[in-house]
Amino acid sequence: MTESKEIRFSEESLALVQRMMKRYPEGKHKSALIPILHIAQAEFGGWLSAPVMDYVASILKIQPIEVYEVASFYSMFNLKPVGKCMIEVCRTSSCWLLGAEDVIRHLEKKLNIKVGETSADGMFTLKTVECLGSCGTAPMLQVGADYYENLNLEKVDQLVSLLKSEGKRKSYTDQPESRTL
Amino acid sequence: MAKKLLLKNDHIAGIQGYSVYRENGGYASVEKAIKTMTPDAVVEEVKKSGLRGRGGAGFPTGMKWSFLAKPAGVARYLVCNADESEPGTFKDRYLMERIPHLLIEGMITSSYALGANTSYIYIRGEYFYVARILENAINEAYANGWLGKNILGSDYSLDLYVHVGAGAYICGEETALLESLEGKRGNPRIKPPFPAVAGLYGCPTVVNNVETIAAVVPIVNDGGDEYAKIGIGKSTGTKLISASGHINKPGVYEIEMGVPVEEFIFSQEYCGGIRGGKKLKAVVAGGSSVPILPGELILKTAKGEPRLMSYESLSDGGFATGTMLGSGGFIVMDEDTSIVKNLWNFTRFYHHESCGQCSPCREGTGWMEKILHRILEGHGTMSDIDLLWDIQGKIEGKTICPLGDAAAWPVAAAIRHFRSEFEEYIKNPKSIKDVKHYYRLNNLVEA
Numbered sequence: 001m002t003e004s005k006e007i008r009f010s011e012e013s014l015a016l017v018q019r020m021m022k023r024y025p026e027g028k029h030k031s032a033l034i035p036i037l038h039i040a041q042a043e044f045g046g047w048l049s050a051p052v053m054d055y056v057a058s059i060l061k062i063q064p065i066e067v068y069e070v071a072s073f074y075s076m077f078n079l080k081p082v083g084k085c086m087i088e089v090c091r092t093s094s095c096w097l098l099g100a101e102d103v104i105r106h107l108e109k110k111l112n113i114k115v116g117e118t119s120a121d122g123m124f125t126l127k128t129v130e131c132l133g134s135c136g137t138a139p140m141l142q143v144g145a146d147y148y149e150n151l152n153l154e155k156v157d158q159l160v161s162l163l164k165s166e167g168k169r170k171s172y173t174d175q176p177e178s179r180t181l
Numbered sequence: 182m183a184k185k186l187l188l189k190n191d192h193i194a195g196i197q198g199y200s201v202y203r204e205n206g207g208y209a210s211v212e213k214a215i216k217t218m219t220p221d222a223v224v225e226e227v228k229k230s231g232l233r234g235r236g237g238a239g240f241p242t243g244m245k246w247s248f249l250a251k252p253a254g255v256a257r258y259l260v261c262n263a264d265e266s267e268p269g270t271f272k273d274r275y276l277m278e279r280i281p282h283l284l285i286e287g288m289i290t291s292s293y294a295l296g297a298n299t300s301y302i303y304i305r306g307e308y309f310y311v312a313r314i315l316e317n318a319i320n321e322a323y324a325n326g327w328l329g330k331n332i333l334g335s336d337y338s339l340d341l342y343v344h345v346g347a348g349a350y351i352c353g354e355e356t357a358l359l360e361s362l363e364g365k366r367g368n369p370r371i372k373p374p375f376p377a378v379a380g381l382y383g384c385p386t387v388v389n390n391v392e393t394i395a396a397v398v399p400i401v402n403d404g405g406d407e408y409a410k411i412g413i414g415k416s417t418g419t420k421l422i423s424a425s426g427h428i429n430k431p432g433v434y435e436i437e438m439g440v441p442v443e444e445f446i447f448s449q450e451y452c453g454g455i456r457g458g459k460k461l462k463a464v465v466a467g468g469s470s471v472p473i474l475p476g477e478l479i480l481k482t483a484k485g486e487p488r489l490m491s492y493e494s495l496s497d498g499g500f501a502t503g504t505m506l507g508s509g510g511f512i513v514m515d516e517d518t519s520i521v522k523n524l525w526n527f528t529r530f531y532h533h534e535s536c537g538q539c540s541p542c543r544e545g546t547g548w549m550e551k552i553l554h555r556i557l558e559g560h561g562t563m564s565d566i567d568l569l570w571d572i573q574g575k576i577e578g579k580t581i582c583p584l585g586d587a588a589a590w591p592v593a594a595a596i597r598h599f600r601s602e603f604e605e606y607i608k609n610p611k612s613i614k615d616v617k618h619y620y621r622l623n624n625l626v627e628a
Contacts, residue, residue, distance in 0.1 A: 023342040023344070025256070025299070025382065028363070028382055030363065030364035030365075031344070031362060031363055031364045032364065033364035034306075034344075034345065034346060034347050034361065034364065035344065035345055037347065038306065038309075038345065038347065060364075066364075066365075069365075069366055070364065070365065070366055073349065073366040073367065073536075074306070074346070074347030074348050074349050074367075075347070075348035075349065076306045076307070076347040076348035077347055077348075091526075092268045092469075092526060092527075092530050093268030093269045093425070093469055093510075093512060093526070093527075093530075094268075094269060094425035094426050094431075094512055096523075096526045097425075097426050097427065097512070097514065097518065097523070098426075098427075129307075129348070130266070130268070130350060130530050130533055130534060131266060131267070131268035131269070131270075131350075131469075131530070132307050133265050133266065133270065133271040133273075133274045133305070133307070133308065134271060134274075135268070135269050135270070135271050135423060135425035135426075135431070135510070135512070136271055136423060136424065136425045136431040136432050136433065137431070138425060138431075142307060145309045145310045145313075146310070147310070172306065172307075172309045173309065175313070176309075176310040176313070
């Protein structure tokens, strides 16, 4: 695979990957797969391409299929390109009771995309997710590591403007910034 | 004012950090256990306390610990289940975010009791920022000699790590969690063997919820007997309740077991009543999987007595007139809530989160979601209600793990108590805004 040769973790990420692998007993390094996939997703554009997964497999000395089957099981791993900011709106339970559907509809209109799509400028991907454990501060959404809670449509507008003005890619592994507006 | 054991210090500024936590009595349970108690003595205190698992199942913790196999030369593990994904439940997140050292202290004391030298906190991936808080707390604990080699000069050593998941409700099931921790898909394992015999990496393992492990701290500090004095009957101690939905004061409350449900919903100390002065229609008392109850039945037991926040009282009358304490995810719905639409929302959740391993769950959850969607779209027939009843019955108890049950129970309870609302949707979908408070208590014999 020519492509996979070009894929390399940064020195900083590689050190983190090696630290992760040491958390598990000798011979049980596959346990580090999910944490390493998070690092890979953050470093390689917010999604896991086949060459990236092959690279992770080579680090862990496991078969690529073992990586594919894990990456395709967990909802936090993206198997196709996504926008710089993935807006994940919780749609379950109390978020639904307290207006999550309005938030989703509003975002669809504002970003001119449907759930699951990415905006034309590549800035936003809109996704619905199952309960994010924020029911007492519903409705809520997540962008990268940050939770935005007690939402109303005005707060959603403010957030979208803020994210646009920053123009940065957001990842789960980021240091949390401000989790409330 | 209710007695608080876990959240007694959560209002103190800086309690998230080690020094303030330590100044307020933190890590005393580790000191007491390692310096003055044998591991078996710690297990005995937990048994005496009557503590039941706070993740949802309510199994006695001390008994679970005593099942742990102890073959010579084989590693044992303690794994904390911080994969809090049950809709309506957010207490563990609150506890870990506000008082991370309480969980770390509980992990050390519990690991000592179980003879585990490596322990893991498996936390759902969406709580990445909470994982960072825990990692900071773990680093502080290492720096101050509570973790690592020869803790407090004893011959006991412990390494503790946080492990993040990646978005899968099923990983809250203990064997699925272990599969995930081993770097695999979160497919539940067939039991037996139970994790106490063959768990992580095939070694004896105890998996406990965050709140359960945190509760070990006051149990060791004050003694199991003192803990058992709090609460009512076999529901001892305190419980964290995540209250949400149409209430004035959503949040996490630590209650003494036995508080009347009516007091919990309507008093200012807790939920502060229904928003906008509306009527109470229904409550899901223990997270989305437990049976929904109409307002009248959540306030009174089958015998007509005030229903209490306890394992026994909430389940009084079985699934026909009772529910479960579950994870303590308390979702309150006002008179304007559509039970059918709420059920569709829950069913969609279970369909999405089914791991796909067992056909009844994989196929049945999707089928139920489709039928409910059809009813909501105005294309349902009366036979659909019986079909839903039939399908849920063919899922319950017929899967490897309890996710099948979790998907089936809400459907059965909604039909049992609110059948006429389903009928109204089918007969006259356009008039559904008028459906506010229909339920059929006279239908209970069907259960």
